[in-house]
Amino acid sequence: MTDKELANVIFPNITKTIEDYEKMYPERELPEGAKVTRFAPSPTGFVHIGNILQAVLDYYLAKNSGGIFYLRNEDTDTKREVSSAVEKIMDALKYMEMLPDEYEFDGSVVGNYGPYVQSERKEIYHTFIKHLIEIGRAYPCFCTSEELEIMRKKQEAKKGRIGYHGGWAKCRDLSNEERIERIKNGEKFVIRFKSMGNYDRKINYEDLVTGVIEFPQNDEDFVIMKSEDLLPTYHFAHLVDDHLMHTTHVVRGQEWLPSVPKHVELFETFGFKQPKYIHSSLLLKQDGNVRRKISKRKDPEALMEYYMEHGYPREAVIESLMTILNSNYEEWRDSNPEANYLDFEFDPKKVGTSGALYDLEKLDNISKNLISRMSADQVYDNLVHYTEIYDPEFNKIVTNDPDYTKSILNIERVQDKPRKDFANFSDIKKGIWYMYDELFDSPEYEWMKITDIGEIKNILNTYIDEFYSESDTSEEWFNKVKLMCDKLGYASNMKEYKQNPDAYKGNVADISTVLRVALTSKSQTPDLYQIMNILGKNRIVNRFKDIS
Numbered sequence: 001m002t003d004k005e006l007a008n009v010i011f012p013n014i015t016k017t018i019e020d021y022e023k024m025y026p027e028r029e030l031p032e033g034a035k036v037t038r039f040a041p042s043p044t045g046f047v048h049i050g051n052i053l054q055a056v057l058d059y060y061l062a063k064n065s066g067g068i069f070y071l072r073n074e075d076t077d078t079k080r081e082v083s084s085a086v087e088k089i090m091d092a093l094k095y096m097e098m099l100p101d102e103y104e105f106d107g108s109v110v111g112n113y114g115p116y117v118q119s120e121r122k123e124i125y126h127t128f129i130k131h132l133i134e135i136g137r138a139y140p141c142f143c144t145s146e147e148l149e150i151m152r153k154k155q156e157a158k159k160g161r162i163g164y165h166g167g168w169a170k171c172r173d174l175s176n177e178e179r180i181e182r183i184k185n186g187e188k189f190v191i192r193f194k195s196m197g198n199y200d201r202k203i204n205y206e207d208l209v210t211g212v213i214e215f216p217q218n219d220e221d222f223v224i225m226k227s228e229d230l231l232p233t234y235h236f237a238h239l240v241d242d243h244l245m246h247t248t249h250v251v252r253g254q255e256w257l258p259s260v261p262k263h264v265e266l267f268e269t270f271g272f273k274q275p276k277y278i279h280s281s282l283l284l285k286q287d288g289n290v291r292r293k294i295s296k297r298k299d300p301e302a303l304m305e306y307y308m309e310h311g312y313p314r315e316a317v318i319e320s321l322m323t324i325l326n327s328n329y330e331e332w333r334d335s336n337p338e339a340n341y342l343d344f345e346f347d348p349k350k351v352g353t354s355g356a357l358y359d360l361e362k363l364d365n366i367s368k369n370l371i372s373r374m375s376a377d378q379v380y381d382n383l384v385h386y387t388e389i390y391d392p393e394f395n396k397i398v399t400n401d402p403d404y405t406k407s408i409l410n411i412e413r414v415q416d417k418p419r420k421d422f423a424n425f426s427d428i429k430k431g432i433w434y435m436y437d438e439l440f441d442s443p444e445y446e447w448m449k450i451t452d453i454g455e456i457k458n459i460l461n462t463y464i465d466e467f468y469s470e471s472d473t474s475e476e477w478f479n480k481v482k483l484m485c486d487k488l489g490y491a492s493n494m495k496e497y498k499q500n501p502d503a504y505k506g507n508v509a510d511i512s513t514v515l516r517v518a519l520t521s522k523s524q525t526p527d528l529y530q531i532m533n534i535l536g537k538n539r540i541v542n543r544f545k546d547i548s
């Protein structure tokens, strides 16, 4: 019996050909040099920062060249699929403002090269597999997992190469008669690719990052279609999809590098042009003396939710990932502080090949600088947007009087060295909550040197009754604090105080601390004059009254 007959027994309902699909998905009309990239995560329910690193590069490559960035849901491993996973992926892309040009989500398909969900492309894959069977380059394999396990053990015992290759490939030489009979008897089977490779020969593969790498040829008859759901494996699915969707550049994890020889042989067998590959390195974390892979179980920062829930500005996340992706990015950024990252000229040769160190402290620094350069209005808009989703109660408070909140956010902002204490938008509440009466209720006080409540009340009353004036300038304000020191027996001059501390009850810093703590409950805050100015007399008087 012929291979064609075998193909018809296995796929009786497949009537289309590869050419039919190639006509349905013609070459894209794009400007010269435009890149087509895809973000192709498996819907596991976790969006790892390493995936986002790849997505940033995908997005950048497409947008920097006037190309297309699309999302493909690689859900062929149904055992791992989680239903809300695609939503999480879309949420992460939305947050990063890297919406794909083409995708499938929530029942709608955007783009002409779909379906963009692999489990919906079964018929397409079957057409390509049928073709391989017809030309004698794929066959059904009936080996059970027990048989494969025995084979593996024998290979191990002989210290041989593990895998379904050469003389080990038992089902490779079955006759088509036997194959068809066993299929008709209902025996379970997978489809394997029939390799023509020779392990002793070499191929030179050119990776955009690593340059030319020499690999032995593939000689493994690897599985291309699984038996349980008739879906293809990654190796095969990516060939079909990247061919029909006209992907030019694939950014994927380094764990795929050893599979390259398989992919080279598959693409050659079909006569398809292979996309260019960038294998991105693993993200590592410094853990004491060792560097280890960032792990979603141990490190909250491994998952995208961490950045979204903390409200990191997406520009900061992008900046920190771009510095990991290209070793000369930081230098470029220093000389182009205002430029859009998409204008950076990426050099694949400058991508690290060994693991890249991912440093949260660095992200915090990038982010603190970025937020410090924002105007109060911009911080306000971001804060409102963030709290809408992650802290609705605080959202009500900050939006109740937008001008009040903006003036708080403006404290120490418009100056040569603006404040840099916010690394993300959740830090803001930690830094300004005491400005709102709703949150200031019964705070824990951090009285420092002066702790006697009678003396504290005396200071506060004297200040309000004799010295405080709402219209004072910063200089007048400070002079009055000093005058009050003199009156109450505290040193207004630090030098004099240090020369003769016993002559005083304390000094001007102690007095300022009392005012600061009474108003904010904290012994350290940004500029107290500005804080008092914004709080205004009523709040100040009320807070002083509440001290007991």
Ligand code: GLU
Residues within 6 Å of the ligand: 039, 040, 041, 042, 074, 234, 238, 250, 251, 252, 253
């Ligand atoms: N689904 C594969 C993964 O998540 C994608 C690899 C690729 O981008 O080709 O590893």
